[in-house]
Amino acid sequence: MTRSPALAARLALARALLPEAAALALSYFARVATLTVEAKANGQDVVSIADREVEQLVRARVAEAFPGDGFLGEEFGAAPTRSGFLWVLDPIDGTSCFVHGLRNWCIALALVEDGQTVAGFILDPNAGELFAAVVGEGASLNDAPIHVDIHTDLRHGLTSIGASFRVPAAHVAAVIERLLGAGGMFVRSGSGALSLAHVACGRLAAYYEPQMHAWDCLAGLLLIREAGGWTGPFNEDGDFTRADRAIGCAPQLREDLLAVLGDPPALLTR
Template sequence: MTSQDTGLDTRFTLATAIAREAGAMALDYFNRRDSLVIETKRDLQDVVSIADRNVETLIREKVEAALPGDGFLGEEFGHTAGTSGYTWVVDPIDGTAPFVNGMPNWCVSIAVLHDGVPVIGVIDAPCHGEVYAAATGRGAELNGRRLSLDPSRTIRNGMTGLGANSYVTPEAVADIVSRLLHEGGTFMRNGSGALMLAYVAAGRLVGYYEPYMHAWDCLAGYCLVTEAGGWHLPFPTEGEKLTRGSPVVAAGPGARIDLEKLAGLA
């Protein structure tokens, strides 16, 4: 076993344990959400609470204590460079809007990059009792059950996940929906891009497209999709690009061509 394999195994074990602990903390906040003070960021739909900040702080502190040379990027507190070649990319609560409104469609998303490539992805969805976990070359699992995508599933016999936010014009969103429906597809949006990417890995959705998304929302899901046998559009992780938004596209093998067309890539 190489030192890189050992480093990956160590971080995969740690990421899975931290995701479960962070998920339990987030669920406790969710169960007493009426007491939370809700703030807005970019607009009235972009919300945050002390739950987001404290869950991210928990994850950061656990990583720093165990692996002080690793870098860390979190949605709430930004980027800290590391020296090990590994960087943790975290959304403490992806789907804060569903979270504060009492809906279960949120998750804790933890990715680990090695030299810019997502090599670990763990997504904990506490309200559903589900933990999605993947590491490069080790496959993807949901609660310990191996995930493997069915190539017969397409946009015409399955559901496609779509995401949107204020970075994207209403007209662009309407066009995406229109083109998908004209191709015989149907869609869903549950408020958490990370969770919908996990659903692609699990075969519940045949693909996912969001024109503008951040690294902390997608990189864990990307690792899951890859290890389940799917495809995703590369996300730019070089330098400052890691902290900026980019289009996100992922698909099972039977839906890739249609998702590439939907995203204007083909």
């Protein structure tokens, strides 16, 4: 894929602003015990000033450089696009880990052009790792090419599973039971975006979350595809404001993973 000047300019901005966003997030993380934390839907769905300040920083930089671009962020909602480009941001994915002093969090940023995800970035500030993908150009970790693990299976690889209040607990428990029954093993890190990135670089075999939002997973799903993996359909109607099922894995695991997952659950709340 040949990058258009418009896309190239936005990729340059993304790479420039992500370190600044990471520095801001880390400054709050260094004094996390003093932060005010608010519950949104329940005690497991929380937000801090760090989330809001990081999102406002990225929004401001994008608006200054490309005032016609749209923006969809977890904390401040959607602004429509006039240029065809839409920036999709989770300022801190893994806020529950963040506010408890755990390092399993990241910044997830995707760029959508005319409804297609064309670039994705997942930055893990604690590990100093930047995962990046551009459609048709492959995926990288700190600028070195990465690939999913094409040799593993469900019995030998790790499957990361996400959960939330939006999904019946019985569904998640049944998936874990079937996975264990098939000889597999599950992990849960607290950051779905970071787990998707870890599938892309071969650390994890697969990731599944029954209901994710676009800001959590668009970047990671593109990373997996560009790293040679398979992802399930997500928001195919183009409505990035609603949650949907997110699946990503090494390609040889597709059928076995789908058998373990079963039918998608109904969305309880939006």
